[in-house]
Amino acid sequence: MATSSNGNEKALSPEQHDGLLHTLKTRFDKNMDRHQELEWAGVQAKLEAQPEKLWSLHEMERTGGEPDVVDHDKQTDEYVFCDCSAESPKGRRSVCYDREALESRKEHKPQDSAIDMAAAMGIELLSEEQYRELQKLGSFDLKSSSWVKTPDNIRKLGGAIFCDRRYDTVFVYHNGAESYYAARGFRGLLRV
Numbered sequence: 699m700a701t702s703s704n705g706n707e708k709a710l711s712p713e714q715h716d717g718l719l720h721t722l723k724t725r726f727d728k729n730m731d732r733h734q735e736l737e738w739a740g741v742q743a744k745l746e747a748q749p750e751k752l753w754s755l756h757e758m759e760r761t762g763g764e765p766d767v768v769d770h771d772k773q774t775d776e777y778v779f780c781d782c783s784a785e786s787p788k789g790r791r792s793v794c795y796d797r798e799a800l801e802s803r804k805e806h807k808p809q810d811s812a813i814d815m816a817a818a819m820g821i822e823l824l825s826e827e828q829y830r831e832l833q834k835l836g837s838f839d840l841k842s843s844s845w846v847k848t849p850d851n852i853r854k855l856g857g858a859i860f861c862d863r864r865y866d867t868v869f870v871y872h873n874g875a876e877s878y879y880a881a882r883g884f885r886g887l888l889r890v
Contacts, residue, residue: 708753708820718756719745725766725782732782732835733767741767741777744890751890754820755779758886761789761819765888768835776889780824780832786842786883790815793883795845795858799875812845812884821886823847826870828887829861833868838885840864845884848875 710718719742726738745752758765763781770777781787794800796813816823824832825847832838843862852859858875860882861868 708750710749710753710756714756715749715752718752718759721759722755722765725764729766729782733770736767736770736777741890744777748890750820751888754888757819758787758821758888762787763790763886765886768832771889774889779888779890780828781885781887782832782836782838784838784840786839786844786881786885788883791842791883792878792880793845794878795848795875796853799858803876808878816884816886819886821888824885824887826859826861829885830868832885833863837863837866842881842883843871843879845882846870 722745723738723742726733726741745755755765758779758781762783764783764787765779766782767777768780768782790812793808793810793812793815794803796811800807800811800814812823823846824844829844829846839862843860845858845860848858852872853875856874857872859870859872861870863869
């Protein structure tokens with residue numbers, strides 16, 4: 699069995715397993731506009747076959763992400779889950795961009811970084827393109843913002859990028875990678 703970064707097994711109790719599947723199915727059924735023409739039975743079969751993915755979805759849910767299916771990759775036959783909470787997940791805010799940024803801070807360090815948290819959860823940060831695709835499914839981050847994968851050329855110069863939605867438009871901004879704010883977290887993506 700795989701273990702998390704803190705040494706705990708990545709396994710759910712039977713109650714957590716059943717509760718999570720119920721939550722995911724309820725959200726799936728309530729938001730069919732996000733995944734038209736997909737059926738829950740196919741998603742559940744994939745989840746049951748990959749318990750470590752269920753653990754990652756549990757972490758997404760636990761931190762306030764409200765994960766839901768947003769796509770089905772026909773080439774790889776993978777369902778794509780993404781954080782669909784209205785605002786950037788509360789349990790993942792006040793984090794800088796990555797480990798290098800965290801270690802560069804001399805004082806007032808945040809608890810963690812977006813890249814490290816995502817890796818520990820078994821998910822990946824959205825790219826700018828994926829973030830824009832998510833915004834086609836609803837209006838997200840109207841009061842918050844979310845770190846997104848930063849191109850290497852920007853990161854090498856000390857920066858990182860984040861996005862939000864204001865005035866019915868998706869905006870991309872930059873900040874020092876070591877910065878962190880109470881209203882900025884990150885959204886994750888998981889392929890199952």
